[in-house]
Amino acid sequence: MKRIPGPARAYILCAVVGAGVCALPALRPGADTPWTAVALLAGLHALGEMPGRRRIPGRLLGESAPAGSGPFLPVLFAAALLLPPAGAALAAVPAALLGHVDRRPAGARRAWRAARLALAAAAASGAAALCGGPAALAGPALPYALVPAGAAVLACCLAVTALDGGILATAERVPVRAAWRGLLSRSLGPHLLHGLAGLMAAVMWRSAYGPPAALLVLLPVYLSSRVPARHHREQRAHRCTVRALVQAVDIKDRYTGGHSERVGRASVLIARELGMDGERLEVLRIAGILHDVGKLGVPTRVLRKDGPLTPEERRVIELHPEYGHEIVRGIGFLGEARAAILHHHERLDGSGYPCGLAGRQIPEAARVVAVADAFDAMTSTRSYRRARPVHTAVEELRRCAGTQFDPRMVRALVRALERHGWEGAVTADEPAVPAQPPRGRGGAPAPPGAASAFRHRRGG
Amino acid sequence: MRPTAPGAVFAVFAAFAAFAVKVVKAVTAVNAAAAVNAAAVVLAAAGLGWTGWQGVTEPVVALTFGLMVAMGELAGRRAGPGEREPAPFGAASALGYALLGANAGHATAHGFPQTVAVVTAGVLAGAVPRVARGRGPALGHAARRIITVAFAAVCVQPLHGPGAPAESLATGPGCVLALLLVLVPTALCDAVLASLLLRPGTLSGGAERTGGPPVPFGPLLRDELRSLPGAGCAVWATGAVMALGTAVAGPWALPLCCLPLLLTQLSLRRLTAVRTTYRQTVASLARATEVAGYTPHGHARRVAALSALVGREMGLSGFDLTVLEYAALMHDIGQLSLVDPVPAGATALLPAPEQRRIALLGGAVVRRTGVPSAVAVVVERQAEPYREQPLPARIVRAVNAYDDLTGDSVRSALTALERLRLGTAHDYQPEVVESLARVLRGGLEFARPG
Numbered sequence: 055m056k057r058i059p060g061p062a063r064a065y066i067l068c069a070v071v072g073a074g075v076c077a078l079p080a081l082r083p084g085a086d087t088p089w090t091a092v093a094l095l096a097g098l099h100a101l102g103e104m105p106g107r108r109r110i111p112g113r114l115l116g117e118s119a120p121a122g123s124g125p126f127l128p129v130l131f132a133a134a135l136l137l138p139p140a141g142a143a144l145a146a147v148p149a150a151l152l153g154h155v156d157r158r159p160a161g162a163r164r165a166w167r168a169a170r171l172a173l174a175a176a177a178a179s180g181a182a183a184l185c186g187g188p189a190a191l192a193g194p195a196l197p198y199a200l201v202p203a204g205a206a207v208l209a210c211c212l213a214v215t216a217l218d219g220g221i222l223a224t225a226e227r228v229p230v231r232a233a234w235r236g237l238l239s240r241s242l243g244p245h246l247l248h249g250l251a252g253l254m255a256a257v258m259w260r261s262a263y264g265p266p267a268a269l270l271v272l273l274p275v276y277l278s279s280r281v282p283a284r285h286h287r288e289q290r291a292h293r294c295t296v297r298a299l300v301q302a303v304d305i306k307d308r309y310t311g312g313h314s315e316r317v318g319r320a321s322v323l324i325a326r327e328l329g330m331d332g333e334r335l336e337v338l339r340i341a342g343i344l345h346d347v348g349k350l351g352v353p354t355r356v357l358r359k360d361g362p363l364t365p366e367e368r369r370v371i372e373l374h375p376e377y378g379h380e381i382v383r384g385i386g387f388l389g390e391a392r393a394a395i396l397h398h399h400e401r402l403d404g405s406g407y408p409c410g411l412a413g414r415q416i417p418e419a420a421r422v423v424a425v426a427d428a429f430d431a432m433t434s435t436r437s438y439r440r441a442r443p444v445h446t447a448v449e450e451l452r453r454c455a456g457t458q459f460d461p462r463m464v465r466a467l468v469r470a471l472e473r474h475g476w477e478g479a480v481t482a483d484e485p486a487v488p489a490q491p492p493r494g495r496g497g498a499p500a501p502p503g504a505a506s507a508f509r510h511r512r513g514g
Numbered sequence: 515m516r517p518t519a520p521g522a523v524f525a526v527f528a529a530f531a532a533f534a535v536k537v538v539k540a541v542t543a544v545n546a547a548a549a550v551n552a553a554a555v556v557l558a559a560a561g562l563g564w565t566g567w568q569g570v571t572e573p574v575v576a577l578t579f580g581l582m583v584a585m586g587e588l589a590g591r592r593a594g595p596g597e598r599e600p601a602p603f604g605a606a607s608a609l610g611y612a613l614l615g616a617n618a619g620h621a622t623a624h625g626f627p628q629t630v631a632v633v634t635a636g637v638l639a640g641a642v643p644r645v646a647r648g649r650g651p652a653l654g655h656a657a658r659r660i661i662t663v664a665f666a667a668v669c670v671q672p673l674h675g676p677g678a679p680a681e682s683l684a685t686g687p688g689c690v691l692a693l694l695l696v697l698v699p700t701a702l703c704d705a706v707l708a709s710l711l712l713r714p715g716t717l718s719g720g721a722e723r724t725g726g727p728p729v730p731f732g733p734l735l736r737d738e739l740r741s742l743p744g745a746g747c748a749v750w751a752t753g754a755v756m757a758l759g760t761a762v763a764g765p766w767a768l769p770l771c772c773l774p775l776l777l778t779q780l781s782l783r784r785l786t787a788v789r790t791t792y793r794q795t796v797a798s799l800a801r802a803t804e805v806a807g808y809t810p811h812g813h814a815r816r817v818a819a820l821s822a823l824v825g826r827e828m829g830l831s832g833f834d835l836t837v838l839e840y841a842a843l844m845h846d847i848g849q850l851s852l853v854d855p856v857p858a859g860a861t862a863l864l865p866a867p868e869q870r871r872i873a874l875l876g877g878a879v880v881r882r883t884g885v886p887s888a889v890a891v892v893v894e895r896q897a898e899p900y901r902e903q904p905l906p907a908r909i910v911r912a913v914n915a916y917d918d919l920t921g922d923s924v925r926s927a928l929t930a931l932e933r934l935r936l937g938t939a940h941d942y943q944p945e946v947v948e949s950l951a952r953v954l955r956g957g958l959e960f961a962r963p964g
Binding site: 128196197247248250251253254257258261262263264265266267269270271272273274275277278281282284285288289290291292293294295296297298299301302305306347348350351352353354355358377380381382383384385386387 | 685686687689690691744745747748751752754755758759761762763764766767770771773774775776777778780781782784785788789790791792794795796797798799801802805806807847850851852853854855879880882883884885
């Protein structure tokens with residue numbers, strides 16, 4: 055929860071006053087407002103908002119309106135085409151007031167949302183009236199009604215964009231130049247789709263079949279507005295399952311508590327510094343999280359062994375990237391992450407495993423994950439040695455850049471650390487296994503080669 | 515002249531009655547799908563013949579709707595497998611034409627035969643690229659579309675046309691109610707057809723090792739009916755809106771009417787994509803025990819496929835079937851916490867307390883995944899005596915034991931079943947074992963050449 059900054063307060067107040075001014079003509083004595091239609095449309099709109107009660111939070115103070123979420127736009131457009139501006143503004147208000155607000159302060163957010171919707175509806179209705187909307191709807195000539203509908207969509211888009219940019223600049227402190235960037239192009243498509251659906255609803259509303267037929271038009275839209283909640287639920291379940299894959303590794307290898315998550319985070323830091331975004335960032339995060347999933351394929355006895363490993367056992371452990379690749383082979387969306395999992399132990403000079411790739415042959419994602427993995431391995435406490443401070447780890451990475459790591463990735467990590475810092479470097483180990491208390495390694499520096507070679511690559 | 519004289523209507527009803535008798539007879543046999551296809555071919559031929567003889571009334575409207583049906587079918591061909599209605603826009607357009615009573619304010623005169631003819635032509639045109647690519651025509655799909663549309667066109671007769679019994683109802687706000695009265699039986703008819711046509715498809719689907727007998731009709735129909743309130747509802751409503759919209763504003767309304775359905779379809783497509791990757795991730799998690807060397811190769815997948823077949827055979831459907839499948843995939847996950855693998859991963863041969871311990875460990879892992887908690891319950895209780903288990907756990911237990919006990923040969927399959935039967939006093943539910951035996955027998959018969 056955070057307080058609303060002063061300029062934002064003033065801005066919201068202005069919007070509310072503006073919306074009030076727009077709605078006022080409907081309440082004036084003598085104005086023949088079609089109250090039945092206003093009430094019906096307002097009710098429909100509010101009903102359409104209902105499933106949104108448990109929906110994903112909008113990113114902004116108001117909600118940006120992508121397809122399938124946010125206000126039940128087709129009703130808004132139908133109201134804009136059917137009612138005069140004041141009536142359309144009134145019809146938009148109840149839905150905004152009743153809708154779910156997930157962040158405090160709820161009152162200010164509700165007021166802002168209602169004012170924003172009312173102003174947008176009034177603008178759309180005014181534009182439609184200017185282009186001869188009522189006349190076009192009265193006759194049966196559908197192609198001509200497309201003109202006022204298009205005007206309504208455009209006006210609504212412009213109003214929403216202008217209002218959203220303002221709230222971004224005042225409340226979220228987005229620089230004024232950047233606040234409006236991309237808002238219009240992003241909102242035009244969904245608005246157009248919903249606007250045409252609204253036009254169809256308005257045409258049916260005015261026809262001999264009346265409002266029930268308009269309901270039939272809105273039914274599929276209503277159904278589609280319910281899908282994102284399910285979508286979100288499934289995605290969360292999916293993320294849990296990806297985590298469960300990692301936790302399955304934790305069951306076998308109790309050293310790695312939290313390591314996977316941190317490698318995922320460090321990979322994202324590096325990738326963002328390299329200018330990657332969107333999908334690719336997500337894929338790299340998952341690549342970082344899952345990089346050691348192949349340890350599931352290594353016998354537990356070897357993973358949990360204390361003391362130096364035999365060459366035989368080392369060979370078994372060095373198979374883990376291939377096992378990991380095999381496990382995630384069936385997951386379609388991973389793409390680049392699969393290569394990262396397979397090659398995260400390659401070295402730039404070609405002496406790594408499993409394929410001995412060198413330089414640019416190693417996939418970019420694998421080079422990112424390799425640096426992230428080594429960095430976290432050095433800065434977290436293991437049962438056989440203490441965590442090193444971040445700057446020592448960075449020194450070590452720098453020393454090995456060019457032979458083991460890609461210098462570009464190391465530089466990116468350093469820049470990202472300067473910018474964002476690194477929290478959670480030191481985590482408590484998982485409690486030691488009662489049956490096998492860690493022996494022989496406590497506090498001592500890791501034995502050369504052998505066991506440390508698979509848990510992290512120390513420089514040199 | 516409207517070609518829906520009482521005589522024609524009577525003939526159509528007679529054809530339907532004959533068809534219904536045929537269907538009822540065929541439901542018990544495997545060739546129900548063949549009967550549906552035959553009925554559709556007869557209907558389509560009659561419709562095309564009658565229209566060819568009488569000539570096309572209102573060719574513009576007919577052409578527009580025919581094009582919409584064809585385009586809908588074309589677009590739908592790229593839909594992923596597992597969607598209930600592979601071509602929603604085709605379905606909605608076809609239904610719209612069947613329900614159409616007026617065009618821009620003037621009553622239309624296309625009757626039942628022309629409806630069937632136009633939809634048939636649209637469906638066939640939409641199937642041309644598919645046939646050209648050498649994938650063979652989707653006969654069942656076309657049959658379902660034609661029969662459903664014919665059914666709707668017959669049901670809507672009392673609403674349209676001069677002198678129709680409910681004509682006054684059809685021109686006012688009550689029309690929506692009247693259309694709903696037509697839509698509900700049509701939707702039911704479509705669901706029945708879809709499950710009839712789906713049934714032979716389940717023969718070879720699912721397991722590679724076992725084909726399985728055709729599953730009972732009931733669960734398939736239940737699955738179809740369950741999908742009606744969601745995606746199905748949007749398709750039916752859009753069909754009705756197309757009819758009403760054209761009646762008000764002419765063919766211009768058609769593309770506009772499709773937009774709301776487009777929104778629904780886009781959302782659903784995204785949901786399906788997420789579900790697919792989710793399923794893949796769960797399957798990967800299940801494969802972890804194989805890669806780790808705890809269970810033999812393909813064990814989880816085999817148990818899941820066979821469990822799904824047994825579950826279907828025992829009448830599970832929808833959510834229950836998903837729970838069963840996930841639980842079967844992940845039933846061995848508890849073995850990951852063992853320091854040394856069980857010999858050949860065969861938990862069925864371990865002492866009971868050890869089995870139960872592994873099951874509990876597995877349940878703990880499954881609870882951390884995002885799958886419904888019912889799945890974790892099944893995994894946790896898979897090692898208990900059957901009387902204390904929920905049905906999915908009984909199925910997983912029996913099928914897991916079967917897969918542990920058997921190799922790939924027929925002889926060992928028989929021996930394994932024999933051992934399961936010996937354990938029915940305490941460990942395995944007799945009904946589950948018998949269902950498994952039926953599934954396997956069907957699979958063996960199916961697998962046998964000739």
